[in-house]
Amino acid sequence: MDTAISDSEIVSLIFPSLELVSIRGTHVTVSLPRAMPTPERGTLMLEAEKMLRQQVDPRIEVFLEPKGDMNKLRLKLRGVKV
Numbered sequence: 075m076d077t078a079i080s081d082s083e084i085v086s087l088i089f090p091s092l093e094l095v096s097i098r099g100t101h102v103t104v105s106l107p108r109a110m111p112t113p114e115r116g117t118l119m120l121e122a123e124k125m126l127r128q129q130v131d132p133r134i135e136v137f138l139e140p141k142g143d144m145n146k147l148r149l150k151l152r153g154v155k156v
Contacts, residue, residue: 087129089122095139105139
């Protein structure tokens with residue numbers, strides 16, 4: 075199979091509940107547009123990776139985009155020394 079994955083291939087194959095963030099070789103990063111329970115999110119990610127491996131390249135790995143710390147108090151206190 076071809077090692078290069080085109081954005082159009084991914085966009086046409088990806089589940090509608092996932093948004094494509096980036097593609098680097100066989101490393102595909104996606105995000106979730108809405109909050110989702112952990113078991114449901116895990117199942118969705120595994121199914122997306124399985125489908126992409128079958129249809130595009132068996133070496134594909136799908137990762138969820140990491141989220142930063144969204145705690146407003148910690149964001150305000152960054153850089154403050156006590």
